[in-house]
Amino acid sequence: MIDIKTLRENPDLMKENILLRNLDPEKYNVDYILELDSKRRELQKELDNLRSLRNKISQEIGKKQGQEREKLIKEAKELKEKIEKIEEEFKNIEKDLYQRLWQLPNFLSPKAPRGKDENDNVEIKRWGEIKKFNFTPKDHLDLGMMDDLLDFERGSKVTGSNFYYLKNEAVILEFALMQMVIDTLVPEGFKIFITPDLAKMEIIDGIGFQPRGPEAQIYRVENFDLGLIATAEITLGGYHKDEILDELDLPLKYLGFSHCFRTEAGAYGRYNRGLYRVHQFSKAEIFIICRPEDSEDMHEYILGLEEKIFQKLEIPYRVLDICSGDLGAPAARKFDIEAWMPGRGDFGEVTSCSNCTDYQARRLNIRFRRVTGEVEYVHMLNGTAIAISRALIAIFENYQQEDGSILIPKALQPYTLGVREIKPKA
Numbered sequence: 001m002i003d004i005k006t007l008r009e010n011p012d013l014m015k016e017n018i019l020l021r022n023l024d025p026e027k028y029n030v031d032y033i034l035e036l037d038s039k040r041r042e043l044q045k046e047l048d049n050l051r052s053l054r055n056k057i058s059q060e061i062g063k064k065q066g067q068e069r070e071k072l073i074k075e076a077k078e079l080k081e082k083i084e085k086i087e088e089e090f091k092n093i094e095k096d097l098y099q100r101l102w103q104l105p106n107f108l109s110p111k112a113p114r115g116k117d118e119n120d121n122v123e124i125k126r127w128g129e130i131k132k133f134n135f136t137p138k139d140h141l142d143l144g145m146m147d148d149l150l151d152f153e154r155g156s157k158v159t160g161s162n163f164y165y166l167k168n169e170a171v172i173l174e175f176a177l178m179q180m181v182i183d184t185l186v187p188e189g190f191k192i193f194i195t196p197d198l199a200k201m202e203i204i205d206g207i208g209f210q211p212r213g214p215e216a217q218i219y220r221v222e223n224f225d226l227g228l229i230a231t232a233e234i235t236l237g238g239y240h241k242d243e244i245l246d247e248l249d250l251p252l253k254y255l256g257f258s259h260c261f262r263t264e265a266g267a268y269g270r271y272n273r274g275l276y277r278v279h280q281f282s283k284a285e286i287f288i289i290c291r292p293e294d295s296e297d298m299h300e301y302i303l304g305l306e307e308k309i310f311q312k313l314e315i316p317y318r319v320l321d322i323c324s325g326d327l328g329a330p331a332a333r334k335f336d337i338e339a340w341m342p343g344r345g346d347f348g349e350v351t352s353c354s355n356c357t358d359y360q361a362r363r364l365n366i367r368f369r370r371v372t373g374e375v376e377y378v379h380m381l382n383g384t385a386i387a388i389s390r391a392l393i394a395i396f397e398n399y400q401q402e403d404g405s406i407l408i409p410k411a412l413q414p415y416t417l418g419v420r421e422i423k424p425k426a
Helices: 006-008 011-020 030-061 068-102 142-145 151-158 167-190 203-208 234-239 292-312 359-366 388-398 410-415
Strands: 121-128 191-194 199-200 227-228 244-246 254-261 281-292 317-321 331-341 347-354 367-369 375-377 379-387
Touching: 006 011, 006 030, 006 068, 011 030, 121 292, 142 388, 142 410, 167 191, 167 254, 167 375, 167 379, 167 388, 191 359, 199 203, 199 234, 199 347, 203 227, 203 234, 203 359, 227 410, 234 281, 234 359, 234 379, 281 292, 281 375, 281 388, 292 317, 292 331, 292 347, 292 379, 317 347, 347 359, 347 388, 359 379
Parallel strands: 191 254, 244 367
Antiparallel strands: 121 317, 199 227, 254 281, 281 379, 317 331, 331 347, 347 379, 367 375
16 A cells, blocks of 8 residues: 555645546545544544553452442443444544555656656657568468468357467467577576466455556456456565565566466457457566665666567567556556557557556565665566567567568577478468
8 A cells, every 4th residue: 555654744746646647536535535544543542542541440440349449340341332432433444544545556756757648658769670561561360360370260169259279380489489588587587487377356456456447357256256367467476475575685586477367348449459459368577576776777677678578579669658647556657668560550569567666565565674674665566578469469460471471580480490481371
């Protein structure tokens, strides 16, 4: 949760933060939260005084006899009833307070661009030369069907719309991409994980996985307090819940492989065709836990790793600094990489990386002990190493040939069992 002490000291900063994030100030009512906090502290003080008085009376009862003793017993009983009544009121106020604090978004980084929505995101870099085709390029879905790499029709028959089968060389490409990521990041000191595909709802809520709009919905498991994870950020973030780490062990650099599940309710339009918005995909996720003073540098570091991967694939991209109105609740600042996708004639998001500062750490109670003995909350960051579905779009479309065949990027060829080109099957 947001630190209540920080909120007391900076209420106007949070109010501005809510407006900059394009959120409803009535829903995230800072003044009401502070009223609850003030009332809670008043009740706490009253309870402390009443409990102290009750203890004194209890001690006196044993020393008294007769009517004096009966009078004290009566006073103790009345105090007990009064305390229980105030305790119930305190409990209800505290519950309401914590629920409202839990819903508040993270404080924005001063460096995050201010803006209303995705149209205000700031392009800060481009890399690579956009290929000019001497033919009209196909999109990845047409190429995938022509080359027998994708089957959405049978995926829909077996599971439902926006599920699919990866087939033949596309499967080889998935594992090649994952191996390339391992070879890129393990030398950087990353520990590799395959995480569970399910998490308790308290972990999902603790990570603050609340992307904007109906697309945010998590698949829930009926009759169990579990959800299918939308990213390994959730399971890697929960890995150290309720732990105190050692400063000398930081930063912790994790690379997690998982399936990802997203309902994508309400997603539609030609840009969401094919693999761009699907209900299940494989992803390798970067996750870093560090000291607060290191998180800005770690954020740039993750972005650099993501760029390195797409530079290896030789796919043109641009980097966006995401504006305040387009940020999810946990992120203080976020960068996206958008790869050039010839099939749409535009850039499309392939990675993101977020600095969530201490927001997730507070919600999951993850702290570290400095060598000097102080205990503080860590900062937590995440980024996409590779999301297979979107990476395949970029590869299929940028490496296509006029006859529908697809060349394999040189960086992946050591992992593709001698396959250098995917040829049409139809």
